[in-house]
Amino acid sequence: GQQVMQIPQYQHVQEGEDFTTYCNSSTTLSNIQWYKQRPGGHPVFLIQLVKSGEVKKQKRLTFQFGEAKKNSSLHITATQTTDVGTYFCAGPRYGKLTFGQGTILTVHP
Amino acid sequence: DTGVSQNPRHKITKRGQNVTFRCDPISEHNRLYWYRQTLGQGPEFLTYFQNEAQLEKSRLLSDRFSAERPKGSFSTLEIQRTEQGDSAMYLCASSPGEASSPLHFGNGTRLTVT
Numbered sequence: 001g002q003q004v005m006q007i008p009q010y011q012h013v014q015e016g017e018d019f020t021t022y023c024n025s026s027t028t029l030s031n032i033q034w035y036k037q038r039p040g041g042h043p044v045f046l047i048q049l050v051k052s053g054e055v056k057k058q059k060r061l062t063f064q065f066g067e068a069k070k071n072s073s074l075h076i077t078a079t080q081t082t083d084v085g086t087y088f089c090a091g092p093r094y095g096k097l098t099f100g101q102g103t104i105l106t107v108h109p
Numbered sequence: 110d111t112g113v114s115q116n117p118r119h120k121i122t123k124r125g126q127n128v129t130f131r132c133d134p135i136s137e138h139n140r141l142y143w144y145r146q147t148l149g150q151g152p153e154f155l156t157y158f159q160n161e162a163q164l165e166k167s168r169l170l171s172d173r174f175s176a177e178r179p180k181g182s183f184s185t186l187e188i189q190r191t192e193q194g195d196s197a198m199y200l201c202a203s204s205p206g207e208a209s210s211p212l213h214f215g216n217g218t219r220l221t222v223t
Contacts, residue, residue, distance in 0.1 A: 033211055042200060042216050043212075045213070096154050097154070097212060
């Protein structure tokens with residue numbers, strides 16, 4: 001079945017440093033979605049990428065979808081303490097979303 | 110839009126007991142999903158509904174788990190004869206209906222089986 005893998009599993013950064021998490025799927029995806037889960041919270045939708053090679057930005061967050069539509073990345077510029085949480089990518093297949101295991105980001109002030 | 114509501118927020122039960130969780134999706138959403146999440150892992154798909162029809166159930170789900178959505182609105186997830194391995198956060202999510210629509214998650218029900 002479809003597998004969605006994320007690396008790294010953990011990332012510790014100093015406030016102001018950049019952060020990147022990578023997502024790889026075993027199958028081609030029609031789209032990729034990114035979610036953020038704050039500690040003690042539930043996953044919250046961030047963005048959806050649909051087109052091959054697509055790049056989208058949300059303030060300090062940059063999302064990319066690979067040309068082959070099998071990988072994606074999320075880059076945060078100049079992290080802030082409010083960025084802490086777990087970032088998940090998810091790919092749809094047969095009507096349901098398959099989530100990666102997530103990257104846990106901690107930001108030290 | 111009051112969001113997805115789940116009850117209870119926490120449930121502690123003894124092994125062997127049955128438990129039932131409830132999810133109220135966003136009212137205009139016709140798709141409803143149940144996921145399970147354990148510490149350090151991403152949400153794991155359990156089952157989903159399109160209106161009142163249960164369209165898929167994970168092969169990882171044992172026969173002790175059953176879900177219903179009788180009128181295409183709220184849903185219940187029942188676990189019979191709970192085991193310690195069932196301890197997890199049970200997340201409900203809803204979406205407008207297209208397969209690739211983003212999910213709106215509830216706050217979850219945290220189950221602890223002692």
